Amino acid sequence: MARAARVVETSEQVESVRPPLKWAGGKRWQVPHLRPYWESNQHRRLVEPFCGGLAVTLGLMPERALLNDINPHVINFYRRLKMGFVSTLAMSNVEARFYAHRKSFNRLLLQGRGDTPEAASYFYYLNRTGYNGLCRFNASGGFNVPFGRYANINYKKDFLEYKSVFADWDFVNMDFDRIPLEPEDFVYADPPYDVEFTSYSKGGFGWKEQERTAEFLAKHPGPVILSNQATKRIVDLYDKLGYKLIFLDAPRRISCTGDRTPAPEVVATRNF
Numbered sequence: 001m002a003r004a005a006r007v008v009e010t011s012e013q014v015e016s017v018r019p020p021l022k023w024a025g026g027k028r029w030q031v032p033h034l035r036p037y038w039e040s041n042q043h044r045r046l047v048e049p050f051c052g053g054l055a056v057t058l059g060l061m062p063e064r065a066l067l068n069d070i071n072p073h074v075i076n077f078y079r080r081l082k083m084g085f086v087s088t089l090a091m092s093n094v095e096a097r098f099y100a101h102r103k104s105f106n107r108l109l110l111q112g113r114g115d116t117p118e119a120a121s122y123f124y125y126l127n128r129t130g131y132n133g134l135c136r137f138n139a140s141g142g143f144n145v146p147f148g149r150y151a152n153i154n155y156k157k158d159f160l161e162y163k164s165v166f167a168d169w170d171f172v173n174m175d176f177d178r179i180p181l182e183p184e185d186f187v188y189a190d191p192p193y194d195v196e197f198t199s200y201s202k203g204g205f206g207w208k209e210q211e212r213t214a215e216f217l218a219k220h221p222g223p224v225i226l227s228n229q230a231t232k233r234i235v236d237l238y239d240k241l242g243y244k245l246i247f248l249d250a251p252r253r254i255s256c257t258g259d260r261t262p263a264p265e266v267v268a269t270r271n272f
């Protein structure tokens with residue numbers, strides 16, 4: 001009975017529930033390309049080992065999902081939304097308030113209280129108000145993104161609409177290859193972009209991690225979709241492992257040089 005009620009609710013919410021955070025590398029634009037793969041597999045659990053801003057899962061609206069990210073703050077925030085969350089934090093797009101809230105958030109982290117509703121409120125505020133929605137920490141673990149200088153921000157306080165959407169979605173926080181995959185799972189993996197000509201990258205996701213991702217996904221017996229920047233070595237890696245490749249043009253924001261050329265992306269699939 002509860003399940004039937006949720007299906008009706010879900011179809012109405014497909015248009016209305018937006019990703020609650022700003023997230024670098026959001027793949028909302030890919031949802032129309034992914035839907036044909038998902039349509040005949042909707043009975044499966046959707047798994048995102050790198051869920052980030054949740055654009056894809058909120059676009060596809062599965063009944064069941066397993067959503068992982070190595071960033072503990074984003075996962076704490078989603079877990080709070082799943083419980084039913086209303087923020088009581090005073091929020092405004094004012095520089096002095098931003099730095100005061102950033103300090104309070106960092107104090108909570110130092111106290112080991114990063115998994116609390118207070119931390120979720122601060123994290124949401126800093127994500128909306130900070131520069132480009134970035135999530136960056138200094139060597140001692142302090143959040144150090146500067147004030148964003150947006151003209152206008154619409155803050156959300158009431159996140160209760162996410163409670164029913166997230167009811168059968170589980171949120172975990174670990175390195176991607178430790179997630180408890182089931183053989184039947186439908187996996188959509190969107191790791192950090194490969195940045196060619198470097199073996200290390202910010203956030204610790206270098207070439208070794210790209211190889212580890214490709215090999216981890218290749219072992220999965222269920223349907224898999226991988227998205228990445230179409231660098232030569234990424235294309236070779238997935239090609240050699242027998243994935244089927246298609247190429248898409250990612251919308252690219254205008255860079256400081258005015259460059260609007262689309263960035264080529266590869267979508268590698270297997271077991272369809």
Ligand SMILES: C[S@@+](CC[C@H](N)C(=O)[O-])C[C@H]1O[C@@H](n2cnc3c(N)ncnc32)[C@H](O)[C@@H]1O
Binds near residue numbers: 026068071190
């Ligand atoms: C490109 S983003 C995913 C964006 C997401 N698809 C969206 O539409 O918003 C990649 C994500 O991988 C996460 N990540 C980086 N290293 C990871 C690891 N070793 N295990 C799990 N997640 C990781 C990052 O925190 C980031 O949120």
